[in-house]
Amino acid sequence: MRTFAVLNQKGGVGKTTTAINLAHAMALRGHLVTAIDMDPQNHLTAGLGQETHPQVGIDEVLLAESDLQTTVIDARQNLQLVPAGTRLSEVEQGARGVKGGLLLANEIKKLERQDFVFIDCPPSSGILSMNAILAANEIIVPVSSDYLALHGMSRLMGILNHVEKRLHHKMTVWVALTRFHGRRRLANEVRDKLVNYFPGSVLKTPIREAVALAESPSYGQTIFEYQKRGNGSNDYSALADDLLHGRTR
Numbered sequence: 001m002r003t004f005a006v007l008n009q010k011g012g013v014g015k016t017t018t019a020i021n022l023a024h025a026m027a028l029r030g031h032l033v034t035a036i037d038m039d040p041q042n043h044l045t046a047g048l049g050q051e052t053h054p055q056v057g058i059d060e061v062l063l064a065e066s067d068l069q070t071t072v073i074d075a076r077q078n079l080q081l082v083p084a085g086t087r088l089s090e091v092e093q094g095a096r097g098v099k100g101g102l103l104l105a106n107e108i109k110k111l112e113r114q115d116f117v118f119i120d121c122p123p124s125s126g127i128l129s130m131n132a133i134l135a136a137n138e139i140i141v142p143v144s145s146d147y148l149a150l151h152g153m154s155r156l157m158g159i160l161n162h163v164e165k166r167l168h169h170k171m172t173v174w175v176a177l178t179r180f181h182g183r184r185r186l187a188n189e190v191r192d193k194l195v196n197y198f199p200g201s202v203l204k205t206p207i208r209e210a211v212a213l214a215e216s217p218s219y220g221q222t223i224f225e226y227q228k229r230g231n232g233s234n235d236y237s238a239l240a241d242d243l244l245h246g247r248t249r
């Protein structure tokens with residue numbers, strides 16, 4: 001089983017878009033996939049059209065009031081979702097009953113017969129993100145190609161290095177270029193710097209800026225349902241293949 005945390009403390013870089021569409025891309029290839037919404041904003045759950053009120057999810061699992069298997073929803077063929085639930089912000093604020101960072105890791109071990117797990121992280125580096133990091137053996141860091149793109153990257157990599165050394169938790173880090181404008185010099189500069197700083201980690205396919213990617217979540221659809229043929233579905237499909245074959249720049 002490959003478990004990916006989609007992680008970047010910077011907001012709006014395409015974490016959720018990447019988690020949803022990679023998860024569905026893998027499911028469409030016949031793999032068994034679990035997507036976990038670790039963001040109190042609930043965007044992954046909503047983006048898959050699975051938001052209901054009230055909803056029990058990973059919040060109650062982390063608060064030790066439920067187990068993972070009872071919170072799972074069948075979202076698509078081969079794709080099951082663990083929604084955020086309504087109390088995840090309590091967990092982030094360190095509510096009683098949340099002990100340490102290995103809760104999610106221990107729960108994921110109980111998942112049966114899954115090929116891939118994608119964890120959508122919140123734009124912060126608290127308890128929720130730490131649980132996701134410790135549950136994952138691979139980290140996908142989406143980086144948007146705007147002028148603040150690299151801001152915070154060294155801090156993020158520092159946190160991951162620290163976890164690797166101090167907690168002896170090995171992981172592979174991938175960088176995914178998102179919201180990419182190939183004709184802008186700035187975007188190409190960001191890409192080149194990332195390849196320089198993180199050699200062998202930048203996934204080959206940049207995800208281009210595409211209106212359909214911004215529109216699809218409001219219909220509760222993945223890009224493969226909303227616009228089967230187009231830049232958005234081509235790019236995320238290619239990015240899924242990059243992960244399957246380890247293709248980098």
Ligand SMILES: Nc1ncnc2c1ncn2[C@@H]1O[C@H](COP(=O)(O)OP(=O)(O)OP(=O)(O)O)[C@@H](O)[C@H]1O
Binds near residue numbers: 016018041214215
């Ligand atoms: N390639 C793209 N082309 C166009 N719009 C995009 C693209 N990727 C993401 N978006 C849009 O940009 C916004 C931010 O994306 P997304 O929600 O995936 O980022 P995020 O990192 O999960 O944000 P947050 O930090 O709030 O969780 C959303 O409105 C999304 O639809």
Ligand SMILES: [Mg+2]
Binds near residue numbers: 015
């Ligand atoms: Mg998000």
